Amino acid sequence: MKSLGSFRRKFAPWNDPEAKPYISIENVTKKFGNFTAVDDLSLTIYNREFFALLGASGCGKSTLLRMLAGFEEPTSGRILLDGQDMRGIPPYKRPVNMMFQSYALFPHMTVEGNIAFGLKQDGMPANEIAARVAEMLKLVKLEQFAKRKPHQLSGGQRQRVALARCVAKRPKVLLLDEPLGALDKKLREETQFELMDLQMKLGLTFVVVTHDQEEAMTMADRIAVMDKGKVMQVATPAEVYEAPNSKFVADFIGNVNMFEGPVSTVVDGKVDIDIAADKITIRTDATRDCSSGQEVGFAIRPEKIRVSRKEPANSAINSAHGELYDIAYFGDMTVFHVRLESGRIIKAASLNAVRTVEDPLGYDDMVWVNFDTDAGILLTA
Amino acid sequence: MQKLIASITSRLVISVPYLWMLIFFFIPFIIVFKISLSQVTMAIPPYTPTIDIAAGWQGLINSVSQFNWDNYTFLASDPLYYKAYLSSVIIAGISTFLTLLVGYPIAYGMARAPATVRSTLLMLVILPFWTSFLIRVYAWIGILKPEGLLNQFLIWANVIHTPLNILNTNTAVLIGIVYSYLPFLVLPIYSTLEKMDYSLVEAAEDLGCPPITAFWKITFPLSLPGVVAGCFLVFIPAVGEFVIPDLLGGSETLMIGKTLWNEFSANRDWPLSSAVAVVLLALLVVPIVLFQRSEAKAQESEK
Numbered sequence: 001m002k003s004l005g006s007f008r009r010k011f012a013p014w015n016d017p018e019a020k021p022y023i024s025i026e027n028v029t030k031k032f033g034n035f036t037a038v039d040d041l042s043l044t045i046y047n048r049e050f051f052a053l054l055g056a057s058g059c060g061k062s063t064l065l066r067m068l069a070g071f072e073e074p075t076s077g078r079i080l081l082d083g084q085d086m087r088g089i090p091p092y093k094r095p096v097n098m099m100f101q102s103y104a105l106f107p108h109m110t111v112e113g114n115i116a117f118g119l120k121q122d123g124m125p126a127n128e129i130a131a132r133v134a135e136m137l138k139l140v141k142l143e144q145f146a147k148r149k150p151h152q153l154s155g156g157q158r159q160r161v162a163l164a165r166c167v168a169k170r171p172k173v174l175l176l177d178e179p180l181g182a183l184d185k186k187l188r189e190e191t192q193f194e195l196m197d198l199q200m201k202l203g204l205t206f207v208v209v210t211h212d213q214e215e216a217m218t219m220a221d222r223i224a225v226m227d228k229g230k231v232m233q234v235a236t237p238a239e240v241y242e243a244p245n246s247k248f249v250a251d252f253i254g255n256v257n258m259f260e261g262p263v264s265t266v267v268d269g270k271v272d273i274d275i276a277a278d279k280i281t282i283r284t285d286a287t288r289d290c291s292s293g294q295e296v297g298f299a300i301r302p303e304k305i306r307v308s309r310k311e312p313a314n315s316a317i318n319s320a321h322g323e324l325y326d327i328a329y330f331g332d333m334t335v336f337h338v339r340l341e342s343g344r345i346i347k348a349a350s351l352n353a354v355r356t357v358e359d360p361l362g363y364d365d366m367v368w369v370n371f372d373t374d375a376g377i378l379l380t381a
Numbered sequence: 382m383q384k385l386i387a388s389i390t391s392r393l394v395i396s397v398p399y400l401w402m403l404i405f406f407f408i409p410f411i412i413v414f415k416i417s418l419s420q421v422t423m424a425i426p427p428y429t430p431t432i433d434i435a436a437g438w439q440g441l442i443n444s445v446s447q448f449n450w451d452n453y454t455f456l457a458s459d460p461l462y463y464k465a466y467l468s469s470v471i472i473a474g475i476s477t478f479l480t481l482l483v484g485y486p487i488a489y490g491m492a493r494a495p496a497t498v499r500s501t502l503l504m505l506v507i508l509p510f511w512t513s514f515l516i517r518v519y520a521w522i523g524i525l526k527p528e529g530l531l532n533q534f535l536i537w538a539n540v541i542h543t544p545l546n547i548l549n550t551n552t553a554v555l556i557g558i559v560y561s562y563l564p565f566l567v568l569p570i571y572s573t574l575e576k577m578d579y580s581l582v583e584a585a586e587d588l589g590c591p592p593i594t595a596f597w598k599i600t601f602p603l604s605l606p607g608v609v610a611g612c613f614l615v616f617i618p619a620v621g622e623f624v625i626p627d628l629l630g631g632s633e634t635l636m637i638g639k640t641l642w643n644e645f646s647a648n649r650d651w652p653l654s655s656a657v658a659v660v661l662l663a664l665l666v667v668p669i670v671l672f673q674r675s676e677a678k679a680q681e682s683e684k
Contacts, residue, residue: 071583091586104584108602117598118588169588 011221012236013046021080022047022205023068023173028077030063030229037063039229040077050199050206052216055226056252061209064226065175068207069098082172092121097166098175101182103158105150111137111161112146118169136164139198156187163195167202174199176208180215192218213253217241225249241301243287246381250299255335257305257346259298263290271378272317273298278342283317283373288380300376305348305369307336307361312370319370320346324361336361338369410662417655418448428652452656462640462657466664469637472551472626473619476558477566480615481608483559484566488607489600491567492574503571506564518557518628525553525629549631557625562618566611573607574600606679613672617665637661 013019021044030038038060045051053061066072067079070091079086086094097118105114115136119129137143140160150158159179166174179195180188196219199206210216216223217237224234225248233240233249244250251258259282261275266286273282273296282298290296306312312319325345326337335349346369361367419428430444456462491502509517524530525548532544547553577600585595601608623638630636637657644654 069587071586090591091583092589092591096587098584098587100580100584102578102580104578104580106581106584106599117585121589121594165588 011048013049014044014222019046020083021045022049022082023207024080025064026078026080028064028067028074028079030060030067030072031075036229038067038074041229041231042077043224043231043234045205045207047205048203050196050219050221051208052220052223053207053209053226054213054216054223055211057211059226060229061211061226062177065098065177065207065209068173069096069175070094095172096175097169097171097173099162099166099177099179101178103150103162103182105158105161105165107150110147110149111142111153114150114161115165115168117165122169132168136168139167139201140164155182155184156191159183159191163198167198167204170202171204173205173207176206178210179208180210180212188215195219217253225252227252242377244299244377244379247297247299247379250297250377250379255302255347255349256299257302259300260295261298263292263294263296266290266292270373271296273378278320278340278344280320281317282376284376284378285374286378288378290378290380294380297379298376299379300371302335302347302349303333303351304375305346305371307338307348307350307367307369309361309365309367311368315368315370318373318375319368321366321368322346324363324365324367327361327363336367338367413655414659415448416651417452417653417659418450419652420447420449420451421650421652426651427649452653453660455653456656456660461635462637462660465635465637465640466660468635469620469622470664472554472558472634472636473616473622476555476562476619477612477616479555480559480562480566481612484563484611485570485604485608487563488567488570488574491571492577499575506567506571509564514561515624518561518624521553521557521560521629522548525556548629549634551630551634553629553631554626554634554636557629558615558619558622561625562615565614569610569614570604570607573604577603606675609675610672610679613668613675617668617672620665621661 023043023045025041025043025045028038028041029036041060041064053064055061063072067074068081068086070086070089070093073087081095106117109117112133115133116129119132124132133146134143137146140163142157142160142164145153145157145161150161153161159182163179176195180191183191192215195206208216208219217240220237222234222236223240225232225240227248232252233245235243235245240249240253244253247258250256259273259275259278259280261273261282264272264274264281266272269286270283271286271290273284275282275298284298307324311321315321320338320340322338322340324336325339328335328337331352333349333351335347338346338348340346348369415432416428419430421427422429430447432444433440436443487506491499491506494502522529526532527544527546527548529548531547532541535541536544547556581599581603582592582595585599586592590598621638621641622636623642626634626636626639627642630639641654641657641661644650644657648654
């Protein structure tokens with residue numbers, strides 16, 4: 001039995017019909033004047049899940065996060081947290097904490113003061129606060145910076161103070177608004193793993209908003225891809241990448257070659273799609289119901305396309321001949337842009353698994369691209 | 382060579398404000414100080430000694446030898462002056478506090494207003510400056526006098542039956558100062574509040590603060606540089622205020638600006654009034670230095 005590539009720990013409460021959702025978002029709509037930021041959206045998030053809301057700016061992901069935090073009230077619908085309806089409960093009474101995109105560290109307080117702020121507010125005894133603050137500082141490796149003010153810290157250090165401040169109260173749910181947005185690339189990659197570690201260690205439920213798909217794919221157990229206030233797909237990173245449910249999701253996540261055309265035949269669990277403009281016949285596994293004549297989409301990732309000078313065995317299907325038009329070398333992999341006679345560019349990526357190649361492909365070479373029947377995704381939406 | 386020219390030009394540019402301060406502040410101050418060491422006399426100018434440049438070096442030494450601290454000892458001996466200073470500071474202090482009570486909410490409201498109306502609100506705060514200060518203070522006489530607008534309104538609204546006696550009391554002076562100096566307090570507070578990142582307040586609420594606590598723990602401390610600047614901008618000129626106590630105050634109103642004016646014009650005692658001015662300046666140097674310090678500190682923390 002083949003399955004989608006998934007390398008995660010065995011944690012999948014969403015597949016367990018008995019599992020109780022921790023956060024239930026039920027038909028939530030949020031309007032600002034005439035603008036609908038969140039549109040009749042429903043989601044369930046489970047305890048200890050690392051959940052990512054992924055979408056372009058303006059898709060409503062931040063509004064949804066702010067509704068979870070209590071800064072906005074849904075126009076209609078309801079949000080349940082651990083079974084409790086959150087309507088009318090102000091932010092300061094919710095068992096959730098948020099890490100702001102700007103970090104929102106209090107500039108007039110020290111690192112310690114910032115971390116202790118929420119604990120003092122809860123009236124925790126002073127010695128317990130001191131112990132908790134020390135524990136948090138150790139957790140984010142900032143022990144020697146306790147007495148500094150936020151403006152004396154680097155961006156990465158501020159980010160960790162913000163994190164320590166919102167986990168210090170041991171919230172049921174931690175909301176993170178673009179937690180890595182302000183960091184540079186290298187630091188971002190390191191911090192991704194730190195966040196995942198922290199989430200495992202503390203056993204908290206994380207809901208993270210991001211526009212960076214790599215970030216979402218790396219960190220999250222499940223991703224909700226959002227567009228125009230609606231959830232397009234909720235699935236594990238591997239599912240979102242390998243089995244997108246719509247053209248939008250296929251196109252939004254990663255690189256993709258997208259074809260559209262009518263189904264010519266459906267035989268033996270295989271669908272033939274006729275791409276007349278490019279003179280290609282695509283044969284793919286019938287993973288979705290469709291009938292002859294129906295207009296469908298077909299998406300295939302660049303790394304699942306082979307490029308060679310040699311004509312493939314069965315060049316009548318899943319193959320095209322064209323000119324090597326552009327080569328983008330990334331070190332670990334190379335992306336070839338192959339221009340077909342129709343003018344269409346097909347992107348194909350290959351891993352540079354060996355250091356030296358005899359007679360490598362070069363600009364203007366005439367090449368064949370081809371792929372297997374299970375390499376692409378049939379899309380009916 | 383080019384470096385030399387650049388350094389000379391930059392020094393020239395810096396020297397302009399210093400030159401300005403020298404000509405329009407330091408030299409006049411030296412003149413006032415010199416007069417404060419002289420004696421009153423019936424002459425033009427009404428003090429002695431005057432420095433006679435024609436008499437040369439010897440003449441200068443002669444005049445300087447006649448300088449004395451009599452005016453200052455007189456200021457110290459007559460309780461009138463000490464009371465006037467004290468009462469000025471008290472009136473200025475109370476009115477600064479009242480201005481803060483009125484001005485802070487205004488500044489806060491402006492900073493939290495939608496960005497589209499903020500500039501209009503800002504205009505409204507500055508608008509009174511378009512009419513003469515003197516006329517605006519005179520207008521308060523019309524409002525506060527026994528048969529004035531305020532009393533007419535309160536009697537019409539059945540709040541009172543006999544007119545309140547506000548004009549020519551310290552209350553009227555306080556009202557006048559609060560009204561006149563309000564923009565000086567609103568503007569610096571507004572500018573600090575407007576710059577403040579509102580997500581800080583949201584973060585405080587998220588960490589368990591009800592809105593009022595969040596205000597006192599986050600918003601107010603962060604607006605302190607503006608509050609301090611605004612308070613000094615009201616307090617310093619209010620201590621030496623002359624027009625408002627003269628027009629709105631009564632015989633009970635004792636303020637050093639008024640005393641100085643009396644000494645200068647009614648008594649024609651230039652040396653004594655100069656001494657009053659020098660002491661006033663010395664008193665105000667303390668808050669001015671404090672103000673400078675807090676400004677420098679605020680700039681430091683913004684870095």
